[in-house]
Amino acid sequence: MVLRVLCEAHGRGRFVADRILVLENRFAGIADVVSAFPDDVPVYVCGAAVMNAIAGFDMHRGVLALGRLADTPSPAGMIAALPDNALVAVAVGLSNHDNVGGIFRNATAFGADAVLLDETSCDPLYRKALRVSVGSVLTMKWSRGGSVEEILTALDASGFQVVTLSPSGDQALHALQPGRRTALVLGTEGEGLPVEILKTFRPVRIPQAPGLDSLNVATAAGIALYQLALSTGRIG
Secondary structure (H helix, E strand, O other): OHHHHHHHHHHHOOEEEEEEEEEOOOHHHHHHHHHOOOOOOOEEEEOHHHHHHHHOOOOOOOEEEEEEEOOOOOHHHHHHOOOOOEEEEEEEOOOOHHHHHHHHHHHHHOOOOEEEEOOOOOOOOOHHHHHHOOOHHHOOOEEEOOOHHHHHHHHHHOOOEEEEEOOOOOEEHHHOOOOOEEEEEEEEOOOEOOHHHHHHOOEEEOOOOOOOOOOOHHHHHHHHHHHHHHHOOOOO
């Protein structure tokens, strides 16, 4: 699955495949995907012992690919390139790779245009984040860098309605009327978003039954992105 996505991403130019290593008993099953890569991307075939020695563990999936990130847009550059009708997710201080991968998967499922990660968030190209995202890190537009203040200031200046998500929000998410350009801001579990950000941009909440303080951030992102996408006609 991810190899097929990497092939598509390679064709678009942001991610470049350098070489591919395949278990000999897996090659026939993915030959069509491998053949779709340009001729200058070498493909190596080996046995399980060699594959496991390279990977450092039992590589039961049988495929490894080495690639490069060819294009690294800045947050400002990414924002400037977004369409007039846009939905983006902003990740602030997220250090859990599973959550980052889950946010990318949700953003792709609900038609978001980009994911912006601040400089304190983890790299979405980490193997676990990439796997949880089912390859959507390679297809979704994203940037990583800059402070949350810089990112939100740039979004606000570009006409985005900045929607912060917090259990402390006065307004319920479903009562929000999103604009043509909307940015959903998600903070790390536990600490949540910085207080100053919540003071500047009024937070909304996802109503839930009593007895639990908050939702997992990837789950909350899925619910919120679904609601925003539905309200703006992106899905449904």
